[in-house]
Amino acid sequence: TRKIVLSNRFNGLPKLEDFAIVEEELPNVLQDGEILCQSEWISVDPYMRMRASTLNLGDAMIGMQVARVLKSRCSEYPEGSQVVANFGWVERTVFKPEAHHGVDTIYKMPDMKGLPDSFALGTVGRPGNTAYFGCLRVCKPKENDTIVVSAAAGAVGSLVGQIAKIQGCKILGFAGSDDKVKWLQDKLKFDHAFNYKTANLSEVFTQYAPNGIDAYFDNVGGEFTFHVMKHMKPYGKIALCGAISTYNTDSSQPALVPFDYGSMIYKNITMEGLHVLRWKDEWYTGINQLRDWILEGKIVVEETVTQGFENTPTAFINMLIGKNVGKAVVKV
Numbered sequence: 606t607r608k609i610v611l612s613n614r615f616n617g618l619p620k621l622e623d624f625a626i627v628e629e630e631l632p633n634v635l636q637d638g639e640i641l642c643q644s645e646w647i648s649v650d651p652y653m654r655m656r657a658s659t660l661n662l663g664d665a666m667i668g669m670q671v672a673r674v675l676k677s678r679c680s681e682y683p684e685g686s687q688v689v690a691n692f693g694w695v696e697r698t699v700f701k702p703e704a705h706h707g708v709d710t711i712y713k714m715p716d717m718k719g720l721p722d723s724f725a726l727g728t729v730g731r732p733g734n735t736a737y738f739g740c741l742r743v744c745k746p747k748e749n750d751t752i753v754v755s756a757a758a759g760a761v762g763s764l765v766g767q768i769a770k771i772q773g774c775k776i777l778g779f780a781g782s783d784d785k786v787k788w789l790q791d792k793l794k795f796d797h798a799f800n801y802k803t804a805n806l807s808e809v810f811t812q813y814a815p816n817g818i819d820a821y822f823d824n825v826g827g828e829f830t831f832h833v834m835k836h837m838k839p840y841g842k843i844a845l846c847g848a849i850s851t852y853n854t855d856s857s858q859p860a861l862v863p864f865d866y867g868s869m870i871y872k873n874i875t876m877e878g879l880h881v882l883r884w885k886d887e888w889y890t891g892i893n894q895l896r897d898w899i900l901e902g903k904i905v906v907e908e909t910v911t912q913g914f915e916n917t918p919t920a921f922i923n924m925l926i927g928k929n930v931g932k933a934v935v936k937v
């Protein structure tokens with residue numbers, strides 16, 4: 606089988622030379638309890654940029670995939686069934702599920718009710734649950750609240766906005782190109798959308814959130830978040846989901862970012878970190894609801910598909926620089 610390994614430490618934005626494809630022999634015979642899987646879809650996600658620093662050079666890149674069970678000696682995962690699993694950037698995997706079972710390692714393909722399999726890596730998967738629980742449990746949106754979301758045209762952000770809209774909120778989304786802004790307004794029906802690269806943030810918030818922001822779903826961190834802090838409503842909530850604007854820094858130190866202590870303290874703002882696995886025991890509540898909202902036409906889903914296993918690094922780099930709309934996935 607082939608796997609894609611880390612061949613250099615990233616220095617800033619990852620480069621194609623930082624990855625290598627290597628061949629690996631898999632055992633011919635399965636042991637009791639093992640399955641042999643063929644990857645069909647591979648997910649590329651921002652967290653891989655950070656997590657790669659915990660890998661050794663030569664290790665396969667980490668990540669979730671949708672895979673087909675080709676051979677099985679494990680009754681729970683029969684031949685021909687599909688799994689969602691944390692196998693990394695590899696084509697074929699021999700795995701023993703028994704010891705490692707759960708939504709962070711391997712689980713059976715959810716009932717997609719006819720939706721594309723790849724959605725199990727996006728809206729009907731991790732990014733979906735991140736948006737679902739992060740929005741509903743941390744932002745706690747109420748009708749007519751003003752909600753701001755960054756990286757709004759991405760996998761998580763595009764859902765946060767739509768979920769908050771279902772709750773009757775006013776949504777301001779920020780993304781990195783005029784085409785994305787148009788897509789957010791025309792297709793996703795965000796109340797307002799802006800290109801954060803060209804907008805005057807202070808003017809935008811003064812005009813479009815004149816009474817302040819009730820909740821901010823933060824995907825980007827850094828300077829953008831600093832500006833949002835200044836425009837929060839008293840007792841507002843900031844949900845810390847990601848900080849992609851800081852991921853491509855090189856130093857071994859955490860990124861230093863501006864922080865508006867004045868607003869945070871005097872306005873009694875709550876800032877709460879969230880990691881999706883906090884809700885691993887409620888996994889199917891989130892993804893089944895999202896699936897049903899798609900089927901009911903309440904949520905629009907977009908994907909950016911890259912063809913070919915060997916192009917996974919390209920897909921990853923393109924996602925980091927914002928070439929994706931919706932979830933970035935690779936068709937193996």
Ligand code: NDP
Pocket residue numbers: 650651652731732735756757758759760761762779780781782785824825845846847848849850851879880881882924925926927928929930931932933
């Ligand atoms: P996206 O689909 O949103 O892809 C990443 C996007 O980030 C790009 O499309 C790009 O869009 C934007 N971006 C890149 N660089 C910058 C920058 N410097 N400033 C602002 N935006 C930038 O990825 P996901 O939806 O998978 O992830 C979004 C965030 O959520 C990430 O921070 C990720 O780490 C986090 N996350 C957290 C989880 C958790 O459990 N806490 C789980 C899943 C994701 P643009 O063109 O708009 O710049």
